[in-house]
Amino acid sequence: MDNPDSTRSSVLRNSIILGLFAMATVGLIAITQQGTAERISEAQRRVQLSALNEILPHEQHDNDLLADSFSVDDYPHLRLGAPRDAYRARQHGEVVAVILPVVAPEGYSGRIDLLVGIYANGEVAGVRAVNHRETPGLGDKIEIGKSQWVLEFNGKSLSMPVPENWAVKKDGGEFDQFTGATITPRAVVQAVYQSLEYFAEHRDSLLLSAEEPTNGN
Structure with a gap:
């Protein structure tokens, strides 16, 4: 036992x-x-x-963009759903441009996260897609590494082209669509236009030349 x-x-x-x-x-x-x-x-x-x-290449600003961030949360235009970081670009302390986050929720495969740079005069400095699930070989042409399409936005503003031309050519607008993929560029064009509207409505506060932060806040 x-x-x-x-x-x-x-x-x-x-x-x-x-x-x-x-x-x-x-x-x-x-x-x-x-x-x-x-x-x-x-x-x-x-x-x-x-x-x-x-x-915004280095020669266009003299500050640390990541450190000079501030929070934005505007659903009607930016469609973020939650606060996100935006960034100010400065030359000699003066704000010369901002980079705003914006979401295009109507992408073919879901939301498309974008960054839209806007100069102080309201012109687009540049657009980049930072996150998406669009179809490889079709919708992923919004990536600068796959296509130069996003460069079409450079220099555009709320008045150039006129509002009714802020659409893809298939819808009577000025911007190219992709062969076999119209939904993706249509969503991005709309999102960029809405970011310009947001900038126009909040221009004074966005370009506020407070002292550049040194601690990332």
Whole structure:
């Protein structure tokens, strides 16, 4: 017959071992998740910074765009759904342009996240897609690495072209659509126009030349 004390001791020992193993596993998973989250965050930061510097190259500003950020949250125009960072570009302390986040929710495969740079005079400095799920080979032509299409927005404003021409050519507007993919460019054109409307309505506050932040706030 087994010794009851020996059996209890064995069960206790196995329970302790299993408990330690479980704690070690949970700890390893937590460390892995934290490391993965940090890598994802850093990758997103690099993508964001690359897009910002493509829209407004270094020679057009003398400040750190990522550090000179402020929060915006305007559903009717920017369609964000939650506060997001926008950025001010400065030359000698004066705000010369802003870069606004805007969402085109009506993309073929869902929302398209954009950054739209707008000079102080209301002209588009540049547009970049920073996140989307559009069809490879069709809708993904909104990416600068796949097509030069987004460059069509450079220099445009609320009055150039006139409002009724802020549409793809299939809808009687000025902007090209993609062969086999009209929904994606149509959504982006509308989103860029709405970002210009937002800028026009909030121009004074967006161009407020407060002292450039030094701590990223």
